[in-house]
């Protein structure tokens with residue numbers, strides 16, 4: 001790593017930080033500030049202006065900062081704000097015996113970002129899923145992937161790397177079944193190394209004089225054209241404060257997407273919807289899962305018919321199904337608290353594996369439908385996930401507590417309610433889903449096991465997409481960058497990191513008054 005500095009202001013942090021660049025203004029002053037920028041500028045005359053403020057200490061934000069730190073030649077002030085806790089002290093009860101509804105969800109918020117408790121399966125093809133080919137040209141793709149890998153190697157040196165391989169007999173079978181396979185290499189960091197990686201990266205950035213404010217929420221931001229600065233309102237320990245920054249990077253994750261995009265629209269940016277995917281997470285026994293795992297750490301199969309697409313997503317070997325909460329509504333997710341590299345790290349082994357099966361029908365799968373379904377299930381289950389045996393789903397009968405306790409595949413999630421996934425939750429899903437499973441089962445027997453468990457709802461790409469240029473800078477809003485999942489452009493650590501690098505590189509080139517060097 002380049003050890004050149006973004007120096008000079010570490011000493012400033014030995015003084016009370018608030019007296020330096022965080023002005024302690026109350027809410028009234030914030031309102032005034034937005035309307036009287038000149039008076040705000042006056043008030044801030046003695047304040048140190050921050051060069052770059054990043055909202056969110058997940059992969060998107062951290063890689064943006066890393067890029068700036070490594071590239072910029074002169075002394076600058078960099079600030080990262082996250083409403084969650086630092087990675088070292090994040091704890092989530094949902095992983096042990098159920099969600100306790102923390103005000104700031106520790107599963108998805110805080111240093112390291114949303115996937116801190118995952119096993120870190122990192123997809124090393126940033127064109128896979130999402131829309132990054134519209135932003136990042138092929139000649140830059142390789143260099144960006146190389147840099148992300150290099151950072152991982154520096155801060156989490158122990159990992160597995162696997163190229164996918166589909167044996168010829170399976171390849172023939174899939175062809176016959178009209179199933180398509182998307183190959184991409186995967187780096188597998190492992191749960192414990194992931195927390196270590198995030199801590200190490202943050203410590204490194206702190207040593208390079210990047211200031212981190214955890215437990216601090218950004219409430220609002222507004223551009224002051226006369227001073228060419230972003231005026232940012234933050235809340236920490238119940239106190240409203242205002243900071244000013246030349247550049248602002250929003251890396252707010254899925255969880256912050258609606259807040260971020262609503263604000264961007266309000267101040268003149270443009271937003272559009274994504275193509276949402278909806279479906280279930282399926283839990284299967286490990287003898288079936290092993291056949292998939294041999295193909296890839298994250299096997300991706302899909303099938304398309306008359307414009308409707310169905311696919312597998314996010315394979316968790318020896319995994320646990322998790323209740324994720326976005327806007328206090330339930331969603332099924334998964335992770336693997338299991339590390340393949342080194343047995344001594346294994347905290348617990350789960351006997352089953354899981355992954356999502358999601359369909360996209362543009363006429364049905366919309367953000368509005370996704371929210372409607374999440375609200376319905378929330379009402380029925382009291383905020384938990386709905387679970388149904390596959391055999392019961394096929395027969396269209398509910399799963400009861402008794403059936404669930406007699407099931408050969410034991411549920412790995414605690415926050416569940418057995419019941420029935422009704423067809424009107426997902427119109428058209430039944431037909432394509434069963435057909436997909438039949439096709440898969442004829443090549444990988446076990447996919448149609450009636451004891452497989454379906455967890456509902458599983459939804460992806462519900463985030464709204466910010467209109468940005470090819471530097472991830474928001475159209476119409478100068479020096480504001482939208483990166484990572486919260487921008488609606490990515491889903492996954494490597495993609496989020498890639499957009500962080502793109503934005504970081506552009507900011508660095510502006511700060512140093514030079515051209516694009518990526």
Ligand SMILES: Cc1cc2nc3c(=O)[nH]c(=O)nc-3n(C[C@H](O)[C@H](O)[C@H](O)COP(=O)(O)OP(=O)(O)OC[C@H]3O[C@@H](n4cnc5c(N)ncnc54)[C@H](O)[C@@H]3O)c2cc1C
Nearest residue numbers: 056058060110113114115118121218253256484485492493
């Ligand atoms: C259970 C689980 C398992 C996963 N497993 C994998 C995996 O194996 N591989 C993979 O590639 N991806 C995985 N993911 C997805 C991955 O974690 C995300 O794609 C990635 O973290 C996105 O990075 P990001 O920086 O865009 O956002 P995030 O990581 O979501 O970080 C956003 C941060 O912004 C903060 N924030 C939001 N709003 C505000 C605000 N107003 N003020 C201050 N702070 C704010 C949040 O607290 C959060 O820490 C998983 C996700 C989950 C939930």
